[in-house]
Amino acid sequence: MLEKKDLTIGYxxxxxxxxxxxxxxxxxxxxxxxxxxxxxxxxxxEDIAQDGLILTDEDSIKAINKFKxxxxxxxxxxxxxxxxxxxxxxxAAELRKPFLLWGPRDEAPLAxxxxxxxTQCGLFATSKILQRYNIPFSYIVNSRVDDEIxxxxxDNFVKASNVxxxxxxxxxxxxxxxxxxxxxxxxxxxxxxxxxxxEIIPYNLGDITAMSKEMIEKPNDDYKKTFDYVKNKMxxxxxxxxxxxxxxxxxVLRNISETEGINAFAIQCWNSxxxxxxxxxxxxxxxxxxxxxxVACETDINGAVSALIAQAATFNENPVxxxxxxxxxxxxxxxxxxxxxxxxxxxxxxxxxxxxIGSHFILDGNPAGxxxxxIKGGEVSIVRFDGVNGRYSLFASxxxxxxxxxxxxxxxxxxxxxxxxxEEKLIYGPYIHHIAGxxxxxxxVLYEASRYIDNLEFDACEPQExxxxxxxxxxx
Numbered sequence: 029m030l031e032k033k034d035l036t037i038g039y040x041x042x043x044x045x046x047x048x049x050x051x052x053x054x055x056x057x058x059x060x061x062x063x064x065x066x067x068x069x070x071x072x073x074e075d076i077a078q079d080g081l082i083l084t085d086e087d088s089i090k091a092i093n094k095f096k097x098x099x100x101x102x103x104x105x106x107x108x109x110x111x112x113x114x115x116x117x118x119x120a121a122e123l124r125k126p127f128l129l130w131g132p133r134d135e136a137p138l139a140x141x142x143x144x145x146x147t148q149c150g151l152f153a154t155s156k157i158l159q160r161y162n163i164p165f166s167y168i169v170n171s172r173v174d175d176e177i178x179x180x181x182x183d184n185f186v187k188a189s190n191v192x193x194x195x196x197x198x199x200x201x202x203x204x205x206x207x208x209x210x211x212x213x214x215x216x217x218x219x220x221x222x223x224x225x226x227e228i229i230p231y232n233l234g235d236i237t238a239m240s241k242e243m244i245e246k247p248n249d250d251y252k253k254t255f256d257y258v259k260n261k262m263x264x265x266x267x268x269x270x271x272x273x274x275x276x277x278x279x280v281l282r283n284i285s286e287t288e289g290i291n292a293f294a295i296q297c298w299n300s301x302x303x304x305x306x307x308x309x310x311x312x313x314x315x316x317x318x319x320x321x322x323v324a325c326e327t328d329i330n331g332a333v334s335a336l337i338a339q340a341a342t343f344n345e346n347p348v349x350x351x352x353x354x355x356x357x358x359x360x361x362x363x364x365x366x367x368x369x370x371x372x373x374x375x376x377x378x379x380x381x382x383x384x385i386g387s388h389f390i391l392d393g394n395p396a397g398x399x400x401x402x403i404k405g406g407e408v409s410i411v412r413f414d415g416v417n418g419r420y421s422l423f424a425s426x427x428x429x430x431x432x433x434x435x436x437x438x439x440x441x442x443x444x445x446x447x448x449x450x451e452e453k454l455i456y457g458p459y460i461h462h463i464a465g466x467x468x469x470x471x472x473v474l475y476e477a478s479r480y481i482d483n484l485e486f487d488a489c490e491p492q493e494x495x496x497x498x499x500x501x502x503x504x
Contacts, residue, residue: 035068035069035101035102035186035189035190035193035343036068036069036070036071036098036099036100036101036102037063037068037069037070037071037100037101037102037103037104037186037189038071038091038094038095038098038100038102038103038104038123038125039060039063039070039071039072039073039104040073040082040091040095040103040104040105040116040119041055041056041059041060041080041081041082041105041106041107041108042081042082042083042105042106042107042108042111042112042115042116043056043079043081043082043083043107043108043109043110043111043112044083044109044110044111044112044150045083046110047109047110047143047144047145047146048109048144048145049079051108051109051144051145052079052081052108052109052145053079053080053081053108055106055108055109055132055145055173056079056080056081056106056108058132058173059106059108059132059173060072062173062174062178063104063182066182066183066186068186071094071095071098071100073087073090073091073094076090076091076094077090077091081108082105082111082112082115082116082119083112083115084112084115085114085115085118087115088115088116088118088119091119092119092122092123095123095125096123100123100125101125101126101189101190101192101193102125102126102127102128102185102186102189102192103119103120103123103125103126103127103128104128104130104182104185105119105120105127105128105129105154106130106131106132107129107130107131107147107150107151107154108131108132108145108147109144109145109146109147109150110145110146110147110149110150110153111131111147111150111151111153111154113150113153113154113156113157114157116154116157117154117157117158117160117161117163118161120158120161120163120165121161121163124163125189126164126166126185126188126189126192126479126480127158127163127164127165127166128165128166128167128168128182128185129151129154129155129158129165129166129167129168130151130167130168130170130171130178130181130182131145131147131148131150131151131170132145132147132170132171132172132173133147133148133170133171133172134146134147134148147170148170151167151170155167164479164480165479166181166185166188166476166479168181168182168185168500169181169501175502176502177500177501177502180499180500180502181500184472184473184476184500185476187340187341187342187343187470187473187476188341188473188474188476188477188479188480189477190340190341190343191337191340191341191473191474191477192477192480192481193340194291194336194337194340195224195337195340195477195481196225197225197291198224198225198226198227198291198292198333198336199227199228199229199288199289199290199291200226200227200228200229200290200291200292200293200294200329200332200333201229201231201281201284201285201288201290201292201293201294202228202229202230202231202293202294202327202329203231203233203236203281203293203294203295203296203327204231204232204233204236204295204296204300204301204327205296205327206296206326206327206328207296207298207299207326207327210326210327212460212461212462213294213326213327213328213329213330213331213460213462215329215330215415216415217329219415219418220329220333223420223482223483224420224481224483224484226333228329229288229290231284233296233300233301233304234304236277236280236281237301237304237305239280240273240276240277240280240305241276243276243279243280244272244273244276247276247279248279248283250278250279250282250283251275251276251278251279254275254278254279254315255271255272255275258271258275258311258315258385259271261374262374262383262384262385263382263383263384263385264384264385265384265385265386265387266385266386266387266396266397267396270306270307270396270397271385271396273305273306273307274305274307274309274311274312274396274397275312277301277305277307277309277312278309278311278312278315278316281293281295281312281316281321281323282316282319282321285321290321291321291322291332291336292321292322292323292324292332292333292335292336293316293321293322293323293324293332294323294324294326294327294328294329294331294332295309295313295323295324295325295327296326296327297309297310297313297325297326297369298326298391298395299391301395302391302393302395306395306396307395307396307397308369308370308388308391308395308396308397308398309323309397310368310369310370310371310397310398310399310438311370311385311397311398311399312397313325313350313370313371314370314371314372314373314374314399314438315374317335317347317348317349317350317371317372317373318347318373318374318375320339320344320347322335322336322339322348322350322464323350323371324350324462325350325368325369325371325462326462328460328462330412330413330414330415331350331412331462331463331464333413334411334412334413334414334462334463334464335348335350335411335464337411337413337422337464337474337477338409338411338464338465338466338470339466341409341466341470341473341474341477342466342468342470346466346467346468347373347375347376347466348373348464348465348466349366349368349371349372349373349376349403349438349440349464349465349466350368350371350372350462350463350464350465351366351367351368351372351439351440351462351463351464351465352366352367352368352461352462353365353366353454353461353462353463354366354367354461356447357430357432357441357443358432358433360430360432360443361447362443362444362445362446362447363430363432363441363442363443363444363447364441364442364444364447364450365432365435365439365440365441366410366439366440366441366442366463366465367435367437367438367439367440368437368438368439369388369390369398369399369437369438370385370397370398370399370400370437370438371399371438372399372401372403372438372439372440373403374399374401376403376404376467377401377402377403377404378401378402378403378404379404381401381402382400382401383399383400383401384399384400384401385397385398385399385400386398386399386400386436389436389437398436398437399437399438400436400437400438401438402434402438402439402440403438403439403440404429404467405428405429405430405440405441405442406428406429406467407426407427407428407467407468407469408426408427408428408429408440408442408465408466408467408468409424409425409426409427409465409466409467409468409469409470409471410423410424410425410426410427410442410463410464410465411423411424411463411464411465411466411470411474412454412459412460412462412463412464413484414457414458414459414460415458416458417458419458419485420458420483420484420485421457421458421459421484421485421486421487422474422478422484422485422486422487423453423454423457423459423463423487423488423489424470424471424474424475424486424487424488425444425450425453425471425488425489425490425491426469426471426490426491427442427443427444427490428442428443428444429441429442429443430442430443440465444490445490446490449489449490450489450490453487453489457487471488471491471496472496472499472500474486475488475493475496476500
């Protein structure tokens with residue numbers, strides 16, 4: 029699991045020898061201090077390049093080696109005067125990391141009419157060479173370092189870089205096969221590995237069940253801590269024996285995640301667990317979501333990937349909720365119910381909600397382990413990574429919580445501008461009824477991240493792609 033803000037940025041400012049060296053050095057320092065204030069780890073080139081600026085191919089080679097040694101996740105190359113497009117582009121081509129191009133806006137010419145930097149002119153030059161090398165890159169419109177557009181663009185770039193970093197290191201634990209009738213969650217394991225390096229690690233439900241029973245007999249610290257937490261914080265309306273089975277399952281999955289480097293799980297939540305342990309894993313899933321270990325229901329591998337993407341877009345600061353898209357609001361044509369049996373994180377529940385742990389109201393035998401709470405509203409993003417016939421898309425749109433009827437399970441009613449557009453998008457796109465939801469607006473982050481992920485098409489609904497571009501450029 030990636031830690032919060034576990035991102036390293038290679039700082040590769042550049043200048044050209046025919047403009048002011050002094051001004052380039054000045055702006056190199058101004059920009060570096062600014063991005064350090066944002067709280068990210070920076071690797072600079074002060075010790076390997078004259079004045080800490082890319083000027084020659086030799087500087088570029090040294091920067092490449094240093095950045096590789098320090099495992100940088102993204103590169104920022106501010107043009108502190110015109111810049112050297114050839115050396116800068118060679119650095120980007122060799123590293124193949126998310127690459128941010130920007131330069132501080134020039135002041136007025138001096139009294140004698142001469143200019144010190146011509147930054148914007150150099151940006152046009154470098155962007156052309158990056159395209160020659162077929163290197164994807166991000167760009168912030170030429171602006172001053174204290175402008176909102178720079179802050180907005182830089183923050184969006186580093187969050188997108190975090191998504192890209194995560195995407196290249198995904199390991200999904202598949203706990204059991206998909207439910208027999210759930211054709212919707214079928215996926216191409218080989219294709220996911222070949223195209224995206226997404227690794228799927230299978231775990232037999234029989235083995236997981238045996239490990240859970242052993243956990244009850246020999247509980248570890250996580251089991252004990254979680255059991256006490258649930259008993260003290262939640263209204264538990266199920267037998268203690270069933271609760272122990274659920275907590276044991278949670279502790280087993282957490283231990284697997286930590287020891288085997290699993291980012292997320294996709295679990296067969298019915299029907300085998302009901303036979304083996306007499307439970308549904310909803311509470312276990314909810315607890316793991318709150319610990320930033322997503323668990324997708326019904327062995328939905330692509331759903332687990334969707335949850336990881338959404339989580340990474342906030343630097344793991346907001347937990348994800350994994351949901352069915354279920355029914356339209358009875359009174360509002362542009363509102364919809366996001367619901368599932370109980371995996372929404374407990375930390376997201378409404379403060380005044382009467383939350384409880386109960387039994388399933390749909391499945392035969394009413395197995396224990398569902399959660400019942402409505403989560404808080406506000407701004408949310410809806411995300412789905414999926415594919416069909418070899419084509420993969422990343423759906424990302426924004427909504428807001430709204431009031432609606434009470435129901436069982438965990439849920440949130442959302443309101444959008446035009447639900448009919450959403451419904452058509454979800455029907456005709458390569459998507460299903462499962463989505464990952466997260467609080468905050470992350471569509472611009474995923475739009476930027478998709479530049480760097482081959483074989484993946486960004487698919488927006490609300491906002492549209494043009495609206496995202498306008499927001500990033502501070503035109504709206």
